[in-house]
Amino acid sequence: MIVGASAAGLATATSLRRFGFEGVIRLVEREAAPVTERPPLSKEILGGAPDSAASSAQWDRLVSQEIELVASADAVDLDLARREVVLADGAREGFDHLVIASGVRPRQLEGGETAGVHTLRNLPDAIRLRAELVARRELLVVGGGLLGFEIAAAAAELGARVRLVRSGPDALAAAVGPSAAARLEGMHRERSVDVVTGFRARRADRSGERVEVTFDDGSAESADVVFSSIGSVPNVEWLEGSGLDVTDGVRADAFCAVAPGVWAAGDVARWEHPGLGRATRWEFRTHAAEQGVAVARNILGAATPFSPIPFRWTDQFGQRVQFAGYATPDAIEEVARTGDDPLRELRTYSIGERLVGVIGWNAAAAVSRHRALLAPYPA
């Protein structure tokens, strides 16, 4: 049984089949079908692409692989002793192997749901947000990670007047490296997105037709539309009675095993990364599928530690920034190429002879070539 039919759950399910598992595979998914891909939601979908631009190819293939799907089914408890997952309707589903792939949900600003603050996790969220982002409307984005900046860029391109308020510059710099972060911030300013740094939002309230956000210093700001991307909360409440360690995701070992016959994959999995030498939890789209594949292999007896290299990307204002590996302070940064085209750049990060990171700006083919050479971990 796999709880969660997004990227990690689907990768686990389809990989079990392709590796020869012939038993029952049951995917239990909280949302109503279909589950979509998430990266297009903050990019193409907001830009007006049809819903099909966010469809999940793995989802579409489930039936042909004889993978059972139980949608609109919320897992509310895990009984490890009886090896049963309890669903919201009271049904108890037994399993031999369980994969926890229940993902994360957006952290809500206090008062945000009542005030109508938008968050983004699924296609209905994106459609609802897109309807609000019309020309000259004022949008306030709270939160300065990749998602916040992608929403700000998409909204600016739709003609909205955008202000992004973040508590600090670190989230963007951690996601794309400091030089790409500075470059993206510059592009936003050029496109009249007002980026304000140093204010942490505390709560949101309705204010007539508008939404008002109050910050830690007592100041307040209102806009026609407010979008918040202030981090994620792992969906582990359903595991709280199970005895498992669910501090910041569900704790797993280097094989992604949580307990005998119980595994975790994707955004929810805080697993012992062999290369980093510590537990970590990644919210990257490519990681989710990689970990799902690894879990499928280990369910079938491979006993292979999972030691991935992180990869993340963003598309803003027609620019694609990709970051593989690490850009730690002790790494030496080199600008590997600029060529004639100022819209294209590659930076590498090395510790001694080891290439540990690469960040490319509109340089995907070169990024891939460097990814193949990356040392598996920065130390």
Add this chain to the structure above:
Amino acid sequence: MRVIVDQARCTGAGQCVLAASAVFDQSEDDGTVILLDAEPPEGLASAVEDAVVLCPAGAIALER
């Protein structure tokens, strides 16, 4: 087996290149997928299947 790529869906992540570099490459221009071999040998089936599952855009399909 026959490999099919959908360049419109491709987001240039390069997962396919890393999984099966004999079958997939990326455009120097925009990073989208280039299919090097639409009918790769059976020995590459596992690697191509990895590419199908690891592509974050679902831009690769495999027909047998």
